[in-house]
Every structure is written in structure tokens, then in C-alpha cells.
Amino acid sequence: MSIDAIPSTVHPRWSRREALARMAGGFGLLAFNGLAHAASNPLAPKRPHFEPRAKRIIYLVMHGGMSHVDTFDPKPMLTKYNGQPVPGGAPKTERSTGNLFASPFTFSRRGQSGIEVSELFPRVGSMIDDFCVIRSMWTEVPNHEPSLFMFNTGTIQPGRPSLGSWLMYGLGSESQNLPGFVVLCPGMPVVGSPLWSSAFLPAVFQGTYLKNNETDPFKLIRNIRANAPPEQQRRKLDLLAALNREHLAVRPGDTQLEASVETMETAFRMQTEAPEAFDIRQEKPETLARYGDTEIGRSCLLARRLSERGVRMVQVYYGNSQPWDNHEDILEHRTLAARADAAVAALVEDLKQRGMLRDTIVVLGTEFGRTPAVENGSNTKLHFGRDHNSLDYSIAVAGGGFKGGITYGATDDFGYRAAENPVHPHDLNATLLHLLGLDHTRLTWSYSGRDFRLTDVHGELIHAILA
């Protein structure tokens, strides 16, 4: 059987014929998966290009721009030359910056690997042997919107499908009772829904955004609360099924109609199953305490529950708007990081304890870093913050086939630019797809006369960080 399961020209109608001929590699696979209606169910699990290392991603976004020189990238030279002008002048960023500005936070060696992590992430530091710290991330534009678009969709403008949508298209969903791509934010991040859009891919592949300020699952998920007693609903559904059977009897073999009947039954079951999945109140109080009863803590706990139930990708935005955008006072990173530290550490602990870290990727990411020089323009009064810096940032990844306890890449002396083994979001996305069993050059969709992919015409696999 061909494993070229992903065609470049999927016909938009998902007819049985098209699906059999082009999508799933023929009857054999359909029978193998036992999915009688795979033809009309675009979310049915699909075979990847090759054996995957990971099955799912939990993508945590510290949006606003997490400062690398204060978290995961120690710069002794920055401390030494604190207050001095940037040799050769500072690169142009969004706003005006002044002299070099040492991190007010101290770094120390952590774990067996001895990777240096700042005091902002003590618990993540204690688990650093599970993480690969990439210190040489870079992107094109020192503005939030284009950089959020870049790592999510592979371009700086709206209109391309997001990573999660590509995963839905390439792999389908493991859970037929839950959405396969969930986006959590207790508010709305800057840019909003275009970040999890399916763009020209089918609408069913877009992220399901849940504004999780609420913990009551009935308030979180639309139309999940049954509006009639179960017996009454059942009676209605029985009549509906009988009428649909009569209708289908004279239209034999129409898989669309069959699928419609089946999805109604799935929806009926979801009313009881989905709320349970989304209900973090069912966790022990001690568990919530480990994650922290904070926005990011509750989001990470919910992300774990959803991942346990087969959700392919959960993307968590830290908070409303862009919380990490500390132009004015970098000490605000302390509060932000304290909450993130507990949440991320508890999440990785739990995944590990459940044996899920093996095939679950956790990304602790951001859209760009911050300048090693102090921001000094008239936009801020207190000159103790940092401007946007797209020339370098740090992220940390764990699980799902990433090597733990290593760093990759390095910045220049002060942490302004990615100097050694620079990694672009295209490279990271190519690597994430690879771990999920997808070749980023073959995961394509024909639109507007050409084949599009997440990594455009770029992206290099980063072999050195694969376990």
C-alpha cells in the first residue's frame, strides 16, 4: 500500500470515490481502520508518511515576547558590560533602545546536564534534563502580529493554515468525540482566530477556540448541554433514525447520508462524554495546586486532560492580549514566569508519570525575544524593560522524540542575534511535523494554482535535537 496518503489535489467534495482512490490508499486501509465512513469523515485518523515518534502536541505560547536573556540564555558578557553602549550600535528593533542591560535575575546550573536556567523557572530548571533548550531561534519581524503568524502559519500575513490545521488534515483526530485541535486562552491573544484558522483547508480543520475563563464545561463548549431529558431526546432520535432509514433505503450506498446518521449518534454520546473531558474540577485539589490555580495553571491542566483523551493538538495562550510584552519593566517577568513555571513543570511531571511524555511534545514557546539593551524611548516612563527582538529568542521543547538535557544553538556575546545554528520557525515546524510522522515537503494542499505547505519553500529538519 502506498503511504502517499496525502494527495496534493484532494477534491473538495470528499466523495467516497475520491477518498478511496486518493485519500486513504484504497479499500484495504479503510477495512483495516474499520472506518466504514472514513470516506465522508475528514477527521478519521489517517496514516502518517512514516512511523511517528509523537502522537500529539501541547503548544504553550508565552505571547508578547518572553525575554531569552532573563530565562534560558545566560549572558555573562551582558552582565559585565552592563550600562555600556552596544558595540557597533544596537540593531533596529521596534522602538528605541539604549545601553546594554544585564539581567536582574541570576542563572544557575540545573539537573544532570547542568544547563543554566534563570531563577525565574526554578521547577522547570529542576526538570531541565527533560528539555531541549533552543537558544538560537530567530524570525523576520520585531512585531507581534507577523511573528505570531510566522510560527503558527509559516508566513507573516493572514491567510495560511495553522500548524494545528495541517495536523488535522494530515493525521485526522484520534478522538471522534472531541475536537482534534483545541486552542485555549483565558481571553483573546493579539491577532485572534486567524492564528488557528484553516484558511484554504476545509473549515473542519480549524482550531476550536475555548475562552477558558470559565471552568464549568457547560459554559465552555457550545451546545453541549442537553436541552431535553435523555428519554425525550432518545425518542426523538429514534424517530429521526427511522425516517433517515426510509430515506436511505431508496438512496443506497450514499456515504454522506450514512455518515450524517452516525454523527448524530456520536453527538448524542458527546453530551455526556465531552463535559467530563473539559471539567478540571474533577481533578484533586492537590493536583490543581501543583499546576497553580492561575490562568496558565488551569489551562495546562485542561491541556493534559484533553491530550489524555486523544486531542491531537492543544495550543495554550498564556493570557489575554500579550502578557509577556514587558517594554517598561522586565521585573514583571517574575510574576508571569512564576505562574508559567509551576504550570509547565506540573504538566511535564504528569505526562511523564502517565508514560505520555514519550509520545507527547510539549513546546514552551513565544513569538520572539527581547532586546539585551534597555528600552529608553518616550513610550515608557520607567526605563527598566526591553524592546522586541526578532533576531533571537529561546524556546524549550520536551518529549515526543526530542532529546532531553541539551541546548541547541547559541547567541552572540550579548544575546542580540542567533549566532550559532540559527533556527527559524520553518525549521521548528518541519521538525515538529517530522516527529508526528509527516514530511513537511509532502504535506501539501493545492490552492490557487499551486501546492502550498506549512513551511512554504523553506524548513530544514534539526536532526541534532532528535533522540
Added chain:
Amino acid sequence: MLPADRRGEYERLKATHESLKAELPSKYPFLHGAAEFTPWDLPLHKRGNPEDLGEIVPRGFPAVLANGKPLKFTEGSGRMELARTVAHHSLAARVAVNRMWLALFGEGIVATPSNYGSTGDRPAVPELLEYLAGRFAANGYSVKAMIREIMLSAAYQRTSATQAANDAIDAANRTFWRQNRRRLDAEPLLDAMLAVSGELDRTAGGESKPLDEAFVRRSLYAKTSRFQQDETLSLFDLPSALVTCEQRVVTTVPLQKLFLLNSGMVARRAEALGKRIARDNPSESVAVAYRLVFNRAPTPAELSLARDFLDSAGGNPWPQYAWVLLSSNEFAYVD
């Protein structure tokens, strides 16, 4: 700081400004426009790089689309010439009629409606495409006349029933020997529910409003935006507003059924339809319901299923029965 005598004047002007602003209607119609200025020819941007310039490229029409003969534009910017050249190009006529055909049949004669190039599909019936393009041009590019002609054709009026003999030759129906069975798109689905429940407000024009439970106009007038796409329409495959869409994808997923099961919107439709069909004689009610919802009479089997349901349903059975009809495949799929 202003001197005292000037301050009074400043405050007065500010108050005038505020009151004039308050008098403005909250929203006023506007149109984006463009004006011509002195045009000039631009140099080639090598590989799209504006800093790596090549030779000046005069304004014109691509030679590849003009029988190999470069066509220069000379009137002003050339926009009007470009528009005219495109509108009267034979390729444009083929593309246009194929899009109309696609809208009426669910599939185009050319299966890649925005790609007629070497990576696109060939027309399934080239003669049909040429015929339609010719008729379109002959009728002065009238879309209305073209749609009328297609809809009056035997091809359009066929049912979606299959036939073994034809199926053996062309199972994919690329030659349109039958009509395609199709699920109603998001907008007509919601509109049809309003229409049969008797709630539809058919007023034309006006401001768009959020598609909430109180919304009873055609969904054409529902508010949607690129930032926040309407969730209900998206649920039934409304494509992203960020990009152009040549053809919608149709999906069948449980969340759509949850919308039918539990949304206030559908509950209201069922309530209204239930009221509309309720009669003293249940058989008469069922007949009325079938005429409204399916445009036909119920079969004896359907009638008996309905009678059993109505007898056993607790509470007011009519909204419950109406809900079943509105959620049925026959309502959502057009033969």
C-alpha cells in the same frame, strides 16, 4: 497652558466638535475608490526583491494569454484596458461559465475552477464548456441568461438517482448524467429552517446583525468578520474570510449535530414549526408538515411512525416532531 481668554474659545470649539460628532449617524455607507495619477512603468523586481531591480517592464497583457503577441497598454494606467481585455478574453468566459455550472451542480466541468493551467484538471466535457462559453459571449455576458439556460437544461433537471448502466461507465458522474446529491450550504440551511417555520423576515437590504437566536432574516445579512468568523456558519463549512474560496468543502461532524440537538436557534425553529403545523387531526398535521418541510405527502409508513411518536411523546409533541423533521437528512440534502 492656554491663557484664560483663549481657553474659553478652545472649550467652545471643542464642544462644537463633540456635538457635531454626536450628530453623525453611527454608521454611514461608504465605498472604497481609487483615482488615477500619472502612471509610470516599473522595473522588474528580481525574485520579488524590491532592492534587486531589473529592466523596466512596460505595462501590458501577458503574452502567454495573448496568442504570444505582447499587448501594450497605453491609456493612462492601463487599468481600464486590462479590465476590458480580461472581460473579453475567451478564457474568462470559460472560467465564468464553469463557476456558474459549479454553483448549480456542485461540481465544475473543470474540477479545478481557479486553475486552467498545466497543473489543473482537464475539462470533463470540453464541448460543453466551449458551448456554454460561446453562449455566454453571444448573450452579452449576461449571467442571468446563462443561469436560466443551464437551469432549463435536461442535465440540470435530472434527479440524483443512480443507474447501474451509467454507474458502470462513469461512477464519478463527471459527465453529469445525473444531478449530484448535495447538503445545503450553511446559509441556505439556516434560511430554509426559518422559511418552513414561518419566521423568515424577507426584508431586503439593511445593516448586518449578529447571527443570534433573535436573528430571523436570511443569513446573507448575518454579521461575520475576518477577525471573528461567525461560529454557526463556520460549523457548516463557511470558508475562512481571509482567503478567496473557489469551492466549499462539505463536512459531516458531530458538532453540527450538537447544534441541531441543543442550540437555542434550532429549538426556536422547532417551536415555531410545531405551532404552525398543529391541527386537531394529527394525520392532517403530519400532511401539512410534510408539505412545508419536504414538499410532498407522507408515505403510509411515515404517517404511522409519526402517529406512534405523537401518541407516546410526553408534553407538547409538536415542537419535538418538528425538530425531527428539521434535523432529517431529507431536509438537509437536496436530491
